[in-house]
Amino acid sequence: MTSAVPPHLELGQAVNEGLTAVEVAMREVTASQVDVLRDASRHILSAGGKRIRPRLLLLSYLALGGADMPHAAKPAAAVELMHTASVVHDDINDHGMLRRGKPAVNAIWGRTFALLTGDFLFTAVYELMAPYGELNIDLAQAATALVEGETLQASAVKNKHFNHEVYGRIIALKTAALFRAASAIGAKLAGAGQQEISVLADFGFNLGLAFQIVDDILDLVADEAILGKTSGIDIVQGRGVAVALGEGNSNGNSPPSDPLDTIKRKMLEGDTVDKARSRADLLVHSAIASLDSLPHTPAKDALIELAQQVISREN
């Protein structure tokens, strides 16, 4: 598993093979005999999504010499399903009705079955990963962090306690931890040494932070139709971006019943968004720089390209 990708096997081909295996693994593990679980899982999975987490895992694996794509695909599928589970539960709590341009699971099947579908996707993660020994520790920690981050966010919204530090903790826990797990698991699967694993883990973590900041910016500026999910839901968290970037401090001082569009308009005034973009740029450049010690390979180039896409994406 530490052998280099055979020269005749183009990187693109390996990645495509891996991503196809990811889709197959996700489809197989969610093929429940219980109709609603199978149907709701397929609905949310077939709605697309960027698959950035499995792509990150597969490229990390390839960059460190991994070549057994089917072996790496299951953990990559588990990481994507973990994200998907949280998305399904998120839409329940936020009353999100659109996700990835399609009706959310709760919009079609109702809250009870959406809750159970999210649970099912969690247990599907567990089933996929169970045979992977110690790698379960990485993903379990990221799973806990994800739930902690979501909870911290819900608490901050409820208590109107958003500031630079809270926003930083939220995005580290709810997004960057899973990105880090993805890249670290990819490196470990490839049989990398501790130093290389650490490099990839840092890369994933910084990329995750940048990804979330860009996501929050897009929520602020994007039109619902373009974004494909109910916009404005993350706006209160979006306010955290402003605070985090020095626009002020909302510790209980923000108007308690500010309508979303008012907040949104306010956020778009001044240089809040520009500052957030600068912060995301910085994180991505830092992530790319952390790869310096790795040998130059097509997979490393692809990781760099992935990082650049995170800040250039428009949805």
Added chain:
Amino acid sequence: MTSAVPPHLELGQAVNEGLTAVEVAMREVTASQVDVLRDASRHILSAGGKRIRPRLLLLSYLALGGADMPHAAKPAAAVELMHTASVVHDDINDHGMLRRGKPAVNAIWGRTFALLTGDFLFTAVYELMAPYGELNIDLAQAATALVEGETLQASAVKNKHFNHEVYGRIIALKTAALFRAASAIGAKLAGAGQQEISVLADFGFNLGLAFQIVDDILDLVADEAILGKTSGIDIVQGRGVAVALGEGNSNGNSPPSDPLDTIKRKMLEGDTVDKARSRADLLVHSAIASLDSLPHTPAKDALIELAQQVISREN
């Protein structure tokens, strides 16, 4: 780990040591920095519960010669947390306001935080089990079965499609699978052979079926104050007990808006409950008989006693 319990160590002492370690493990793994997750987890865990699943795991472990109680306690804690996670999510879906004689998590913290607390308990299970290698496969399968069983039940209630077969599938998935995982994991931790593991797995499975039938009967007859949870919630499923035991068939033929107390009164007429009790008795006797091939030890006696308690319990 396959050495017998030292003669000087009384069984009761070993079990108590194990159960204490289970409480410590559950408390430690839920000691989140995020206040609401820690507080809500402690609330539901300190409300008690019978701890029958960890007890089953520990006794299975001891019966097959296991002696390292701290090592067995973490998987035992994981099994209990899995059950607890499902209970927290159940109370959201059923609007249950009382659990174990205390307010349910959703009654205190609201639905959003209850959903996240249930998710957190799931990821705590995953964290506890991650270092236990192949045993994760047993628990992951049981976790998926549990969610499938809950979903099948919700579907059966919604579609008014309860019959003998559906009821049997529901209780096998939502309850007996986790009991089987508990006893099988106990046996595997003790280093048991395939034959012994299979014996314990069967024991746990039949015990789980009996436990759920008794639980459904108690929901039918118990007073809310005695039972310590919102009674009547499981009544529609309770109707399934009747059907399962030959009282009729509710395939879409039951009155759509039967008030709960009418159903309840109806259920208590005739010999429905007696028949259900007979079925549970039979399962417990079958479970006990399946232990025949095991050597006679105090732990085996305790397993038999545990099984008898399942049918004699009044709450």
